[in-house]
Amino acid sequence: xxxxxxxxxxxxxxxxxxxxxxxxxxxxxxxxxxxxxxxxxxxxxxxxxxxxxxxxxxxxxxxxxxxxxxxxxxxxxxxxxxxxxxxxxxxxxxxxxxxxxxxxxxxxxxxxxxxxxxxxxxxxxxxxxxxxxxxxxxxxxxxxxxxxxxxx
Amino acid sequence: xxxxxxxxxxxxxxxxxxxxxxxxxxxxxxxxxxxxxxxxxxxxxxxxxxxxxxxxxxxxxxxxxxxxxxxxxxxxxxxxxxxxxxxxxxxxxxxxxxxxxxxxxxxxxxxxxxxxxxxxxxxxxxxxxxxxxxxxxxxxxxxxxxxxxxxx
Numbered sequence: 001x002x003x004x005x006x007x008x009x010x011x012x013x014x015x016x017x018x019x020x021x022x023x024x025x026x027x028x029x030x031x032x033x034x035x036x037x038x039x040x041x042x043x044x045x046x047x048x049x050x051x052x053x054x055x056x057x058x059x060x061x062x063x064x065x066x067x068x069x070x071x072x073x074x075x076x077x078x079x080x081x082x083x084x085x086x087x088x089x090x091x092x093x094x095x096x097x098x099x100x101x102x103x104x105x106x107x108x109x110x111x112x113x114x115x116x117x118x119x120x121x122x123x124x125x126x127x128x129x130x131x132x133x134x135x136x137x138x139x140x141x142x143x144x145x146x147x148x149x150x151x152x
Numbered sequence: 153x154x155x156x157x158x159x160x161x162x163x164x165x166x167x168x169x170x171x172x173x174x175x176x177x178x179x180x181x182x183x184x185x186x187x188x189x190x191x192x193x194x195x196x197x198x199x200x201x202x203x204x205x206x207x208x209x210x211x212x213x214x215x216x217x218x219x220x221x222x223x224x225x226x227x228x229x230x231x232x233x234x235x236x237x238x239x240x241x242x243x244x245x246x247x248x249x250x251x252x253x254x255x256x257x258x259x260x261x262x263x264x265x266x267x268x269x270x271x272x273x274x275x276x277x278x279x280x281x282x283x284x285x286x287x288x289x290x291x292x293x294x295x296x297x298x299x300x301x302x303x304x
Binding site: 009012013014015016017018020022023024025026045047048049050051052053057058059060062063064066067092094095096097098099100101102105149 | 161164165166167168169170172174175176177178197199200201202203204205209210211212214215216218219244246247248249250251252253254257301
């Protein structure tokens with residue numbers, strides 16, 4: 001099975017509830033490079049509802065955009081340095097700022113698709129845009145500003 | 153025990169994983185009016201870590217700011233109409249936009265304090281500012297733009 005970007009996070013930075021392979025309670029989302037974008041598919045547990053029982057929890061949507069954004073930044077850094085995913089440990093980013101626009105209610109009975117793209121790559125800072133879709137319709141979009149942690 | 157703003161959400165809108173009293177799996181945060189602010193205290197489970205095991209998960213921080221923001225908007229509407237909290241069902245808001253600035257890492261070994269304030273009250277739209285503190289230090293701040301659902 002193809003390895004995800006998060007599979008290459010160093011163990012000491014891999015405790016994130018959303019995306020860390022060391023967190024046994026968490027979502028453990030998996031993001032993959034696809035052309036110049038990243039993609040992640042995720043089917044939430046049925047209790048992650050919003051105020052309405054058939055709509056998704058906005059906090060989960062923000063969480064997924066944040067974690068997928070961090071993976072997108074990590075992949076963008078690896079590629080920009082001339083490596084392929086997995087050729088070196090995935091650099092780890094922390095979020096400085098997260099903005100999510102909720103465009104439509106997201107239905108519960110769907111597998112979500114997140115797509116990310118790095119739109120600005122600087123020395124330590126990367127800006128990522130993410131869309132979240134359900135049943136082929138974009139229901140939320142996000143901008144994540146991330147800062148790279150020093151590599152060991 | 154004093155009732156929280158969320159205790160007055162109508163049952164049909166109270167399924168939110170973050171703050172709904174009808175969601176038995178969720179955080180069920182409780183927000184209270186205190187002067188012209190709202191306050192919520194929350195101690196996360198130990199597995200809600202970020203990339204580092206001693207720092208908090210950014211997705212949880214965004215989630216708490218979102219839900220506390222919705223409660224703040226609800227309280228602001230009730231008060232602006234001349235009622236006290238609990239004198240009528242709490243009006244329910246959905247998030248149009250959420251922006252979180254992560255100012256410092258949030259330690260895991262702390263009870264979080266969220267403080268919210270409505271800074272703009274319009275016909276259906278309310279803008280709320282929220283701070284999140286741990287050990288007396290503001291570690292994140294958010295702006296939430298919310299839209300009121302029609303009351304039944």
